[in-house]
Amino acid sequence: MGTSAFAATVFTDTFSDGDAAGWSKSGGSWAVADGAFTQSNTGSELARQFAGQTSWTDYQVQARVRPNAFGSSSALVGLAARASSSTKMYRLALLGSGRAELQAVNGSQITSLGSASVGASTGTWYTLKIEASGSTIRGYVNGAQVGGGSNTMADAGRIALVTAYAGGSFDDVTVDSSVSTPTTPPTSSSPTASPTTSTPPSTSWPTPTSSVKVDATIPVSSSGFDGGMKRYYGIGDGGQSESQDPMFELAAGATLRNVIIGAPAGDGVHCLGNCTLVNVWWEDVGEDAATFLGGTTYTVDGGGARSASDKVFQHNGPGTVYIKNFRVESSGKLYRACGNCSTSYQRHVVMDNVTATGTKVLAGINTNWGDTARFTRITILNDPSHSTRICVKYKGVPKGSEPTEIGAGADGVNCIYSESDITWR
Template sequence: MVVASSMVLIGAAAVVTLPAAQAATITPGAWYNIINVHSGKAIEVSGGSTADAATVVQQTVGSGQNQQFRFESAGTGWWRIVARHSGKAIDLWEWNTAGGAEFRQWPITSGVNQQFSVQNIGDNIQLINRHSGLALEVWEWSTANGARISQFDDLDGANQQWRIVQVGSGGGPTTPPPTGNPPSTSFPTPTGNSPVNNGTIQVSGTFDGGMRRYCCIGDGGQGESQDPVFEIAAGGTLQNVILGAPAGDGVHCEGNCTLRNVWWEDVGEDAATFRGGSNYYVIGGGARSASDKVFQHNGSGTVHINGFYAENVGKLYRACGNCSSSYQRHVVMDNVTVRSTKVLAGINTNWGDTARFTRITVYGSAVICEKYRGVSSGNEPEKIGEGADGVNCFYSSSDITIR
């Protein structure tokens, strides 16, 4: 077994220092079943719940996305384990360092109670929580469905050993796989024009525009409260659409949504606003000519941006800093290219917002992560800093390519 030669515990809130263990080949962006060696059953979020604090248990291996997890780097040798169906992380509940403490799901944070070291045990792995230094296990060697996932001293037992089995990249519209190809930097030619004559288009389910150009709403300016071209109901998908000018307030997502291969030729007020839900996905596509921002995040949860291109914009993403309701908001950017862009993400550190960046290409120069102090509605948030800090803004020099 590969383990640390020493563990340093600091005060009552223990932080465990372990070496970077390359115990298993973990593919970024891949989804895995995590199967207990003793019981043969998989870790899952109980009942497929998307709620904060839903329990983590074992269950007979199935195809449900609540049994599928992504390993997300939290720094050298440390990993977050993120559920596919909810976008939330396995969390050592209430930072409990006791043996038998349970795990639940919770929105991704920078907390070390959501971080694990992956250790080799032959062909299997062991997961050691960074906060407690204890091993993830099936409690009391249970083989029953619904048995809780807990932690205990590292005893090298089979109930503390796991196999990770990569699963297919399928998935529903709110949990798509990331794209691997570099973003296209060429805006597509419309297959036709579809003027929006009857006001905002309401979308439920999937709307495929066949790469037609949709316009025209609003005046193309930054005036507040313009109508959107598309309003997407919770769980909806908008794909293969070009928004021409003027495009008003672009797209409104009223809940979890997916924007796949959507292009904004000239952003007006905002390209898209995420208003209610827990996970929003932007896959492919691009936007240009946004004097202010492209994506406005007003609701809670996480915006995932993958394979996207932005050109001549102020901010690619902004977590609202003066909305009437304050939330902890998160953004994850991967495989994104920007040109003539001032800022990739603006977040509010006093509310616990986070921004994570991988495979970012910048033509020219840009601020990667800009930090604000969020304020009450009607006031202007204060900029308080910028740059990676390992607390709110997560990236390293290897994540950013400057051209």
């Protein structure tokens, strides 16, 4: 995957304040309503909202995008980076044909940098991301790369929300100033990882600096929480009861770092929106280590978990979970996309640089809902019979029913990895 650096967020807008301060309009009929920024005129040839600085060079921009209506065969709803003028930009577009295309747009000249079928349809939210690093431009939809390559058309510029002959809604826009730099250009089928550090998983469990008894859930605001490698314990009974409170509850945008979670730990960590867990360790997972509830992007970078009789990470909300530089031991599943939640979202997981021992399954996903799981640099320890299953497929069902297992193994569509991605030791 090459080298990477910590990403610094330089811009964010969730539109929860009810206004579009900081954005400048060019065409279309725009309004902030119901927590999203919406363009409603399907007759507008090109509607754009710009934000940020014209001097921005290397960065990644991400947003949730929902096509509401496609008004013609050339209609699109999308996200743009390095907009050096109102008609010159790199654009990631959801098309009425159901495809997504990464484009270099220079007036009426449009150059495709790659495309893929993503089943884009009206009324569904998709997470779009563009990474621009030097001359390398890459585009992702729901964590899967749909295009990328080298292009020198624009080396700096603002971000933009874009529609053409379409209505669309936009939410949770973020811009990070650093992006990963691959050693070789990725292809459209390459697994991708979030822009955080890339260090080997620890080979030993950390020693806590002290212990803290917790009697009630600790709320973590968007400013984050650094535990200083203290052990926190005391919530719940250590069992699998679904009614237990979490040890930490993270607000949207929060980062929890340098924490050891001891037993009992209740339902571990709850992420109410986008969240980041850095160097968090679970000594004895009770119900779940962490549950991802809202938002679209969740990153687990470093740390480890052990003794999860069922699963470590539970993904209930939409979007993508990134798990990297992580160690898991003596557990059922490392990741499970909810198969019977009240809302049947499409969910994705990307695992990179993960070491597992005594773990039955790395990822369980629901293929009938379009879930995907991507794996790179996975190491399985002490499993001479190769009994660990990398990716198990389920048929998701409505709430109140139980999902059924329908297959396992790499298929290039939902479970994405090759033999070279898995090392058995």
